[in-house]
Amino acid sequence: MTGIKELRDVVDRFRAEERKAATAVNLVPSENRLSPLAQLPLSTDYYNRYFFNDALDPGFWQFRGGQEVAEIQTELARGHLSRLSRAPHVNERPISGLSAMMMALAGLGGKPGGTVVSVGAESGGHYATAGMARRLGFESATVPVAHGQVDEQRLGQLLRERTPQLLYLDLQNSRHELEVSRVAELIKEYSPSTLLHVDCSHTMGLILGSALGNPLDAGADTMGGSTHKTFPGPHKGVLFTRSPELHQRLKDAQFTMLSSHHFAETLSLGLAAAEFHHFGQAYAEQVIANARLFSKLLAADGFDVAADENGHATSTHQVWVKIGDAERTDRISQALYEHGIRVNVQVDLPGLPGPALRLGVNELTFTGGREAAVHALAEEFGNARAGVRRDGDGARRVCEQSGPPFYFAEFS
Ligand SMILES: Cc1ncc(COP(=O)(O)O)c(C=O)c1O
Known part of the structure; x- marks a missing residue:
């Protein structure tokens, strides 16, 4: 059994490592x-709480612990993320990039059996995307990307022959900015019903800081990803869109895939986003x-x-x-x-x-x-x-x- 002395040793180790990490x-x-500001909520009671009343409905306070700071999520987090992304619709409930990916695939992938196209892992795509699409019941196909450019020939062929329901662009390993506008043009030309989602987990902070182009401006229907890589936020995920209909589809998927959205981390995300506006x-x-x-x-x-x-x-x-x-x-x-x-x-x-x-x-x-x-x-x-x-x-x-x-x- 682990006794009090051993637990003290663990605490001492944590403290020593904290000093090194700092x-x-x-x-x-x-x-x-x-x-330090975004860190603040993580050591508060809000870490222990659920928060479901996104609409701040006075008759829906089934869980009351977050009531007094609700607007930090509903206005500060969502408002600032919305302004940074120039997307009126924000879903701040995913708990990580993979969690956002799962909701985007489930919410936008259409009927099971349809095709979802993502970036081949060998050219920088995320290792999990194709497998996750298959687990959710979709057929998976991949496109190569080189120097940030999607292979137009292969994409054109997939769009013409498979009419995918979703093109999910996910660059995990890339030294290049992803070129989105040409992809949107190809979709318009060959398969206008295909939805375009950009998973910008790695470059989120560079996009929200306007140093790289915003995929929504370039024609993506939705975008999202992690909030803790180039964006200096907590371990969370987020999904953005300008379409109320797609926002609803993402929300419906999220409703059955995620219950606890990690309230303290979401408050932290709100503070990180508010601060990010300044610099x-x-x-x-x-x-x-x-x-x-x-x-x-x-x-x-x-x-x-x-x-x-x-x-x-x-x-x-x-x-x-x-x-x-x-x-x-x-x-x-x-x-x-x-x-x-x-x-x-x-x-x-x-x-x-x-x-x-x-x-x-x-x-x-x-x-x-x-x-x-x-x-x-x-x-x-x-x-x-x-x-x-x-x-x-x-x-x-x-x-x-x-x-x-x-x-x-x-x-x-
Ligand atoms: C494109 C992309 N999607 C999803 C993820 C997974 O993010 P997380 O580790 O936050 O779940 C990553 C992580 O590298 C990524 O690069």
């Missing part, structure tokens, strides 16, 4: 850090500038940075670096970790077989990393490769070069 440099592109664009532009500078500095130092034929390495937050075989990749990952710099190793990046580092500068940027910090970071990569610095202080040296964070520090 000063670590995290380069996992699927993660970010909550601002979202500057942050999103800085993320892309930092990713480009980081690519350039690493390449100049001899690292094998993935780039197009013209040398262009990234138009998103992601930077991919090939280190060598699994052992060498793990060695540099471990060396950086010992310096408080946390990287992400992937083994199936499109066009880059075998292990590689998939890096994201979103969290570093959110916490105040700009040009000087990126220079320091690139230097630490060089140090880790050469094994020259053994003081474990790499993250500290990077943080010392950071400026003020984008978020409101006064709520710390």
Whole structure:
């Protein structure tokens, strides 16, 4: 049995790791850090509560615990997310990107047996999409994407021959912005009944910050995804549309797929969105500038940075670096970790077989990393490769070069 002493040890471990995490440099592109303001609801009683009364119907307070802060969800969260996305209809109930994906597939995929087309995992699509579509009773087909461009020939063929009910564009691994407007044109030409959904989990913060184009402006019917990758929010998901009918379809699917939407996290999402209005664009532009500078500095130092034929390495937050075989990749990952710099190793990046580092500068940027910090970071990569610095202080040296964070520090 685990006794009180062991539990105290666990608490001590948590505290020690918290101190380390607070000063670590995290380069996992699927993660970010909550601002002190957005963190606030997570340690309140609202973490324990359900909240169902979205319409604030005075006769529908079956669960009363969230009553006094209801408008933080219904007005602050939904209102700010709606303004950021320029979508009048927002569903803030999904609890993650996959949860939003499930609702979008179920709500928009039409009758079982129909075809859902998504992006092939080998060209950067999410690993789960095709399998989830099949589990929900759809036929699944995939299209390749290269440099952010959907393969027009293959898509045209699928649209003509299969008349899919839904085209679900889901880029998990991409250094390029997804080109949506040409896809919308092809749908109009070959299969106007096909719905277009863009799952922008990875680039959500760059889109809501207007550094990348809004898929809804480019002709997507709906969009959505995670709120904790480039968007600096809690682990949640969201779905947007300009169509009241599609909003209702998504809501109907959500109603039977999700009960607890994690109320405290949803309040946190509202605060993150409200805060994002003040700095979202500057942050999103800085993320892309930092990713480009980081690519350039690493390449100049001899690292094998993935780039197009013209040398262009990234138009998103992601930077991919090939280190060598699994052992060498793990060695540099471990060396950086010992310096408080946390990287992400992937083994199936499109066009880059075998292990590689998939890096994201979103969290570093959110916490105040700009040009000087990126220079320091690139230097630490060089140090880790050469094994020259053994003081474990790499993250500290990077943080010392950071400026003020984008978020409101006064709520710390
Ligand atoms: C396109 C896409 N969809 C869905 C997901 C899953 O998101 P989550 O981990 O929040 O469930 C991801 C995660 O990387 C993603 O990139």
